[in-house]
Each structure stands twice: as C-alpha cells, then as structure tokens.
Amino acid sequence: VAKRPEPRAPVVEVLGTGDELVSGAVRDANFQAAATLLGDRGYDVRGGRVVGDDLEALAGALREAASRADVVVVSGGLGPTEDDLTRDAAARVLGVPLELHGFSRRLLLSEWRRKGLPMPASTLRQAMLPRGTDFLHNSVGSAPGFRFRLGDAAVFCLPGPPREMAAMLEAKVAPLLLRLAPRPPRARSARVSCCGVTESSVGERLADLMQRGKPVRVGTSVSEGVVTVSIRGTGHAALLVGAVRNEVLRRLGADAYAAERVPPGENLVRLLVSKGLTVAAAESCTGGLVGARLTDLPGSSKAFLGGVVAYANGVKTGVLGVPGALLRKHGAVSRPVVEAMARGVRRITGADLGVAVTGVAGPGGGTAAKPVGHVWLAAADRAGVRAVERRWLGGRATVRGIAANTAIDLVRRWVERGTEAGGPRQRGVAQGTVHRAQG
Amino acid sequence: VAKRPEPRAPVVEVLGTGDELVSGAVRDANFQAAATLLGDRGYDVRGGRVVGDDLEALAGALREAASRADVVVVSGGLGPTEDDLTRDAAARVLGVPLELHGFSRRLLLSEWRRKGLPMPASTLRQAMLPRGTDFLHNSVGSAPGFRFRLGDAAVFCLPGPPREMAAMLEAKVAPLLLRLAPRPPRARSARVSCCGVTESSVGERLADLMQRGKPVRVGTSVSEGVVTVSIRGTGHAALLVGAVRNEVLRRLGADAYAAERVPPGENLVRLLVSKGLTVAAAESCTGGLVGARLTDLPGSSKAFLGGVVAYANGVKTGVLGVPGALLRKHGAVSRPVVEAMARGVRRITGADLGVAVTGVAGPGGGTAAKPVGHVWLAAADRAGVRAVERRWLGGRATVRGIAANTAIDLVRRWVERGTEAGGPRQRGVAQGTVHRAQG
Numbered sequence: 001v002a003k004r005p006e007p008r009a010p011v012v013e014v015l016g017t018g019d020e021l022v023s024g025a026v027r028d029a030n031f032q033a034a035a036t037l038l039g040d041r042g043y044d045v046r047g048g049r050v051v052g053d054d055l056e057a058l059a060g061a062l063r064e065a066a067s068r069a070d071v072v073v074v075s076g077g078l079g080p081t082e083d084d085l086t087r088d089a090a091a092r093v094l095g096v097p098l099e100l101h102g103f104s105r106r107l108l109l110s111e112w113r114r115k116g117l118p119m120p121a122s123t124l125r126q127a128m129l130p131r132g133t134d135f136l137h138n139s140v141g142s143a144p145g146f147r148f149r150l151g152d153a154a155v156f157c158l159p160g161p162p163r164e165m166a167a168m169l170e171a172k173v174a175p176l177l178l179r180l181a182p183r184p185p186r187a188r189s190a191r192v193s194c195c196g197v198t199e200s201s202v203g204e205r206l207a208d209l210m211q212r213g214k215p216v217r218v219g220t221s222v223s224e225g226v227v228t229v230s231i232r233g234t235g236h237a238a239l240l241v242g243a244v245r246n247e248v249l250r251r252l253g254a255d256a257y258a259a260e261r262v263p264p265g266e267n268l269v270r271l272l273v274s275k276g277l278t279v280a281a282a283e284s285c286t287g288g289l290v291g292a293r294l295t296d297l298p299g300s301s302k303a304f305l306g307g308v309v310a311y312a313n314g315v316k317t318g319v320l321g322v323p324g325a326l327l328r329k330h331g332a333v334s335r336p337v338v339e340a341m342a343r344g345v346r347r348i349t350g351a352d353l354g355v356a357v358t359g360v361a362g363p364g365g366g367t368a369a370k371p372v373g374h375v376w377l378a379a380a381d382r383a384g385v386r387a388v389e390r391r392w393l394g395g396r397a398t399v400r401g402i403a404a405n406t407a408i409d410l411v412r413r414w415v416e417r418g419t420e421a422g423g424p425r426q427r428g429v430a431q432g433t434v435h436r437a438q439g
Numbered sequence: 440v441a442k443r444p445e446p447r448a449p450v451v452e453v454l455g456t457g458d459e460l461v462s463g464a465v466r467d468a469n470f471q472a473a474a475t476l477l478g479d480r481g482y483d484v485r486g487g488r489v490v491g492d493d494l495e496a497l498a499g500a501l502r503e504a505a506s507r508a509d510v511v512v513v514s515g516g517l518g519p520t521e522d523d524l525t526r527d528a529a530a531r532v533l534g535v536p537l538e539l540h541g542f543s544r545r546l547l548l549s550e551w552r553r554k555g556l557p558m559p560a561s562t563l564r565q566a567m568l569p570r571g572t573d574f575l576h577n578s579v580g581s582a583p584g585f586r587f588r589l590g591d592a593a594v595f596c597l598p599g600p601p602r603e604m605a606a607m608l609e610a611k612v613a614p615l616l617l618r619l620a621p622r623p624p625r626a627r628s629a630r631v632s633c634c635g636v637t638e639s640s641v642g643e644r645l646a647d648l649m650q651r652g653k654p655v656r657v658g659t660s661v662s663e664g665v666v667t668v669s670i671r672g673t674g675h676a677a678l679l680v681g682a683v684r685n686e687v688l689r690r691l692g693a694d695a696y697a698a699e700r701v702p703p704g705e706n707l708v709r710l711l712v713s714k715g716l717t718v719a720a721a722e723s724c725t726g727g728l729v730g731a732r733l734t735d736l737p738g739s740s741k742a743f744l745g746g747v748v749a750y751a752n753g754v755k756t757g758v759l760g761v762p763g764a765l766l767r768k769h770g771a772v773s774r775p776v777v778e779a780m781a782r783g784v785r786r787i788t789g790a791d792l793g794v795a796v797t798g799v800a801g802p803g804g805g806t807a808a809k810p811v812g813h814v815w816l817a818a819a820d821r822a823g824v825r826a827v828e829r830r831w832l833g834g835r836a837t838v839r840g841i842a843a844n845t846a847i848d849l850v851r852r853w854v855e856r857g858t859e860a861g862g863p864r865q866r867g868v869a870q871g872t873v874h875r876a877q878g
Contacts, residue, residue, distance in 0.1 A: 036463030048461070306751055
C-alpha cells in the first residue's frame with residue numbers, strides 16, 4: 001500500500017501583550033500553555049513574542065506574525081482600560097472601525113446586574129469588536145475574545161488571564177482551527193515522568209532514541225529533580241509514539257513514576273489513595289514544601305494526614321521525640337536523626353508511613369563533611385525505617401525543591417516495592433549511596 | 440536654567456531560543472529577568488521573542504530584532520549539542536565562519552581536568568565563536584557568551600540557564616552597554632509591596648498617580664495576594680521617583696509592608712530577627728506553604744522554629760491539642776479552632792508567636808456558610824490570640840497561596856502594631872471582617 005503524502009503541520013505563532021510583561025512585573029504563562037496544547041495536537045509552534053501596550057508595536061507584531069504563520073494566537077489587551085489595545089490594533093491592521101457588539105453588551109449588562117452593581121461606562125469597551133470579526137464567548141471571565149482572517153492566517157484574540165486564556169484555547173480555538181486553518185497531520189505525544197535520577201542518566205539510557213532525525217522525537221527536561229521525557233510523532237510517526245513510550249518506560253524501570261506529566265506529589269497521593277495508605281512528613285530543610293506539594297491536589301486529605309516542620313532542633317526533640325543525645329552526637333543532618341524523625345512523625349500522627357528530610361540547604365551552614373546540598377531522607381513504616389543520603393548541586397531553592405520531590409519519590413518507591421515485590425525489606429532502598437544531580 | 444534635552448531611551452529586544460521553550464516543556468524565565476534589569480536602568484524594553492532550535496528561524500529573528508532595536512539580548516543555544524545553534528545563526532547573519540577561540544578552549548580543558556574526566560569532543564563546540572565577535576566570560580557555567588554589532592545594534596548572546604543568564608546580564612551586559620549602545624536617560628525605579636488588601640483598593644488610593652501621561656509611571660500587579668506597586672521615571676522624572684514612592688507609602692499606610700519588591704515571608708523573617716522574636720505555624724489548608732515561605736530565606740532558623748501541618752483533624756487534636764469538642768461543635772474552619780491551633784503550636788514549640796490557618800481551599804468541600812475560599816487565620820502571643828475571617832475567589836492554588844501570604848502578613852501587622860503602637864490589644868487585628876480579593 002502506497003503511503004499517502006502527509007499534510008504539512010500548520011505553523012503557529014503566539015503573541016502576548018501587556019506592559020506588565022515587558023516591564024518584568026509578571027512572567028508570561030500563556031505562551032507555554034498555547035505551545036503545549038497546540039503542539040500536542042500536531043501544530044508546528046514556531047515561536048512566541050511579547051510586546052507592550054503600544055498600538056504601533058502591537059499592530060506591527062500582528063502583521064509580521066500573520067505573514068509567517070497559518071495561525072496567530074494573541075493573548076491579553078482585551079480589558080476595559082485604555083491600555084487594552086488588542087481590539088484597536090486588530091481594527092487598524094484590518095482597516096475597519098470598532099463597533100459595539102450587541103450580544104457582548106447584553107452579557108456584560110446581565111453580569112453586572114447579577115453583581116447588583118451599576119456597570120461603569122468604561123466596561124463597554126470590552127464589547128467593542130473590529131467590524132467583521134467573529135465574537136468568541138469567554139465562559140470563565142468577562143472579556144470576550146474574537147477571531148478574524150489576516151492574509152492567509154487565522155488570528156485568535158484571547159483574554160490575558162491564564163485561566164481564561166487556557167479555557168478558550170481548549171474550548172474555542174482548538175475546535176475552530178480544524179476548519180479555519182490547514183488541518184494538522186495526525187500527531188501523538190506522550191510524556192514519562194522520572195524522579196530520583198539525573199537527567200544525564202536518563203539521557204544515557206535513551207541516547208539512541210533521542211538522536212536527531214528520528215521519526216519520533218524524544219527529548220528531556222528537568223525541573224527540581226523531576227526529569228520529564230517528551231515523545232512526539234507527527235504523520236506516520238504518530239503511530240510509533242506508543243511503542244517508543246513503552247520502550248522508554250521499560251528502560252527507565254522504577255525510576256519512571258508515571259506515563260504522563262504529573263508532579264510527584266500528585267502521583268503519590270493517587271497511589272496512596274489506591275492502596276488505602278496514609279503518610280505524614282517530618283521536614284527540616286524543606287520547611288513545609290513536602291506537605292505543600294502533597295496537598296496541591298484536592299482530596300489529598302485521604303492520604304496525607306499532616307506532619308511536623310521541625311526547623312529548630314527543639315521542635316525535633318520536643319514534638320517529634322528525637323533524642324537530644326542523637327542530635328548532639330551525630331548532628332541534625334545525619335542518618336540516626338532522619339530515621340528518628342520519620343519514626344517520630346509516624347508515631348505522633350498515626351500514619352501508615354512517615355517520611356523525613358533534613359539537610360544543608362545553603363548557602364551557609366555547609367562543612368567539608370556535610371556540604372551545602374547534603375541531605376538525608378528517610379521513610380518509615382510499622383516494620384522499620386530506611387534512610388538514604390544525597391548530595392545535590394545548586395542554590396538553596398534548587399536543593400530544597402529537589403529534596404522535597406525526592407522525599408516524595410522515596411515514599412513512592414517504598415510503596416511500589418513493598419506491594420509489588422515482596423516488601424521493602426527484601427528490595428529496600430539503597431543505603432548510603434551518594435549521587436549527584438544538577439538542578 | 441534651561442533644561443537640557445533628554446537622551447532617548449535605547450530600545451531593547453530579547454530573544455530566547457530552545458525547542459524546550461517552543462514545545463512548552465519549559466517556561467521562559469530569561470525575558471522577565473532581562474526586562475526587569477534593563478528596564479530599571481532606563482532602557483526601553485520593547486518586546487521579547489522565543490524561537491525553536493532552527494537555524495533559519497533564529498537567523499531571521501536576529502536580523503529582525505537588530506533592525507528594530509539598539510540592543511538585542513539572546514539567551515540559549517550555546518551548549519555543546521548539535522541543536523545549540525546560536526553561534527551558527529550569528530555566523531550566518533554576519534557572513535563569517537566559526538573559529539576556535541583559544542582562551543575558551545583552555546578554560547574548558549582546565550575545567551574538565553579539575554573534574555578529573557576526559558573532555559568529550561563535542562564540548563569543544565562551546566569554544567567556537569563567529570570570527571570577529573567578542574568573547575564574554577561566563578563565571579557561573581561552562582558555556583561562554585559573545586557579542587557583536589549587527590547594523591546599528593549591539594547583540595549579546597548569553598547562555599540559557601537562568602542563573603548564568605542573570606549573572607552575565609549583571610556582570611557583563613549592563614556595564615558594556617554604557618559604552619556600546621546609546622546611553623540611557625537617567626532612570627530610577629522603586630517598588631512598594633502590599634499584602635492583606637486587594638489590588639483594586641490599592642488602585643483606588645493611587646488613582647491620580649496612576650493616570651497615563653504622568654511623568655512618573657505608577658502601576659500595580661498582583662500575585663497570590665501580594666500587590667506590587669511599580670514606580671518608574673526616566674529623564675527629568677527620575678528625580679521625582681523618590682517623592683512619589685513616599686506618597687505611595689503614606690497613602691497605603693500599614694497595608695504596605697516594604698519599600699521594595701520582597702516576598703512577605705522574607706520580609707517577616709527579617710522583621711522578626713530584628714526584634715529578636717520567634718514564630719511557629721499551624722497549617723491546615725495551606726499544607727506547609729507558610730513554613731516553606733518562611734524558610735525560603737537563608738538564616739530563617741533564627742526566627743522560624745517550625746510548626747505542625749495539621750491536615751487531618753486527628754493531628755489537630757493529637758499534636759496541637761485542639762479540643763475534639765471544638766472541632767465537633769464548630770467545624771475545622773472556625774474561629775475557636777483556628778485560635779486553638781495558633782495557641783497550640785506556640786505552646787508545643789515554645790515560640791514567641793503562633794500563627795494558624797484553616798480554610799476551604801476547594802474545589803470541593805464548600806458549603807453555603809463556608810464556601811470555597813473561606814479561610815480563618817489567627818495569630819497568638821503570650822498574652823492572647825486574635826482571629827480574622829477572609830473569603831477569596833479563585834482556584835485551589837490561588838486560595839492556598841493568598842492564605843499563606845495573608846497568614847504571614849497577619850504576623851507582620853501584629854508585630855508592627857505591638858511594638859510601635861502600644862501592643863496588639865489596643866489596636867488588635869480587626870475581628871470577623873470579610874473582604875474579597877481576586878487572585
């Protein structure tokens with residue numbers, strides 16, 4: 001059977017607008033959201049641009065993007081104030097006036113009626129659309145979007161607040177693109193999440209899959225100790241993505257914790273809930289980060305009972321029951337102390353599992369034997385406790401972030417081994433290994 | 440005295456490169472860093488752009504940026520792999536070959552010698568520079584930067600890792616710009632940080648200062664309950680920035696916690712250290728965020744002893760000593776419980792101050808009386824305890840983030856009032872007020 005030629009991937013550019021972006025006051029989140037959502041659907045996201053609230057600059061950027069791309073997504077500049085200029089810039093490049101859009105006006109009026117407040121006159125600016133453009137309903141905010149054609153490009157103007165932008169990308173832009181722009185080639189993407197391992201170790205194991213020029217593209221990125229493997233194929237290669245993902249999972253073994261992009265905390269809560277287990281955390285250098293990440297997800301109270309932030313040694317002894325003699329003899333960053341912390345938090349909370357972390361987050365406080373980045377972690381259950389020692393390079397925030405994720409990953413490995421391979425005692429967490437990871 | 444004409448502000452564009460950016464795997468942090476640093480120095484940062492690892496796209500973006508701007512800052516694409524293409528793109532737009540840069544090569548060799556490892560051949564790519572460009576030493580990483588002139592623009596190519604990029608902006612780019620590009624007009628900027636108040640309330644109090652067209656530009660942005668007021672003046676207006684900042688501080692009164700941009704946690708730790716006071720936190724819905732933020736700063740152990748994450752009610756009673764009867768009668772999100780939590784954590788840790796937070800973070804668990812976003816906060820000292828009730832709109836992450844910052848701010852107000860105005864009993868924190876803020 002002859003292969004049919006693949007459609008080319010439509011090219012997308014993303015344009016963000018706002019003085020708060022170019023002044024550095026706010027970091028743009030919308031480019032990443034658009035790039036992920038449209039890239040996963042087979043579009044060729046070529047680039048993004050950010051400009052200030054300047055009519056000339058915005059109109060120029062619109063023209064340039066439309067001359068290069070099949071699809072232009074604009075975020076921001078749709079609010080009611082005079083520095084919200086996306087409507088004006090679109091009207092200028094189209095050579096049309098702004099007109100009051102009746103339906104938008106009625107929506108705004110009814111919204112303010114519900115609030116029980118008179119609508120400020122400036123709000124009506126939000127209901128002005130360039131003549132001949134198509135209204136896009138915003139179901140999570142008050143500023144409507146709109147779309148139009150500029151040359152060969154389909155242009156979508158969306159509100160700037162990330163929640164509204166993301167909702168409209170998903171609900172409006174993605175479905176409309178299938179009929180307004182060239183249809184993308186079949187595309188599939190997958191992600192695999194790893195923890196407790198360096199990006200270079202993952203890269204070595206996947207080196208042949210990651211070579212350039214392969215039909216399925218495999219890449220890695222790392223953030224706070226979480227290595228994400230991205231796998232993407234378009235056209236005929238889309239059919240191979242599942243097989244490549246399975247090969248990645250096979251090679252990474254227990255270092256891969258999920259066949260999707262998910263934070264370690266969210267993944268662990270799901271795992272614990274599915275096993276009916278509870279955990280509590282005793283934290284020193286992470287100061288509460290482990291707890292914060294385990295409670296990012298709603299419903300985490302089924303698995304996470306709470307814990308103790310034992311930043312001062314007095315809290316380690318007084319609340320967690322760590323013997324003062326252990327602290328004096330071994331120091332706060334040591335195997336005996338981290339083990340006593342994990343056992344202590346389990347005991348006082350009544351959780352099935354205890355996890356503990358204590359280390360030198362830096363930048364001060366390091367010694368030759370216990371340098372900055374030196375961290376002890378432990379997990380405990382009814383039957384016992386195991387500790388691991390790690391050293392990471394990086395600044396304070398990096399060390400704390402990796403330590404929190406690694407503590408969570410230690411519990412994940414404990415639970416997976418304990419229930420799938422005959423209990424942690426047989427295949428216990430390696431003791432005393434030192435490994436280096438970059439932030 | 441006649442005013443001398445002001446120099447115009449040199450225009451800056453920032454270009455980021457990397458497939459990890461356009462695929463959405465990583466969120467660009469370098470544009471914000473460059474925009475803040477150069478904007479504060481009086482440069483006119485007009486926009487930023489992100490492109491993938493594509494030689495044509497990168498060369499085209501370089502040409503376009505240099506045609507519009509006096510200064511172009513490029514980040515990324517200087518690593519050793521074949522998808523690091525910034526050197527090649529610069530060589531192409533300059534019409535010159537790449538050449539091995541001897542000093543860079545020696546630096547790389549000596550670095551690998553220190554590691555005790557043989558240098559991979561691919562690493563030498565990092566020592567290749569386009570002929571005639573100037574080497575920029577990277578003191579915090581291995582990939583050197585370089586600079587050149589393209590038309591009238593000064594172009595700086597810097598490494599992509601945010602820590603390296605930020606260090607080189609500060610140490611290399613900013614000083615060199617003063618002789619390589621038009622000198623910026625005198626510029627001054629200031630920031631004021633507020634918490635416990637809505638952005639619109641700040642905006643109302645500063646409305647006349649924020650009008651467009653004023654010589655000193657005043658704007659606000661909000662993140663997790665922290666409202667930042669930015670004040671900037673260039674040219675003659677630079678001299679007015681200090682007076683405007685003082686006026687902003689006067690109008691905002693106790694709602695402003697710092698005359699700079701600083702997170703509430705870092706600010707509180709400094710304040711407590713200066714007063715010789717310690718604090719401990721009892722957290723329910725924030726799950727450890729308060730502790731995590733109070734320990735972001737090195738040296739926080741002088742002020743923050745630790746605390747209890749009391750996510751489950753069993754931890755509230757068993758560890759914090761909240762009477763079970765209070766929980767049964769009033770529920771976990773109530774004044775009596777939050778007060779008992781604040782007192783309890785103070786008692787078991789021995790801290791001077793206790794702070795507590797309990798609320799409905801959502802998205803589930805809300806009721807008509809206690810909807811999602813309903814949060815109780817309390818601060819306690821030896822003499823007593825005061826609680827406040829708040830309601831915020833927004834998703835789970837927003838509510839948790841605002842709650843953590845507001846809990847920290849509650850302690851700040853307590854300490855500032857207690858020591859400056861006769862103790863918290865006289866001018867205690869308002870009880871039972873409900874105020875609404877947007878995330």
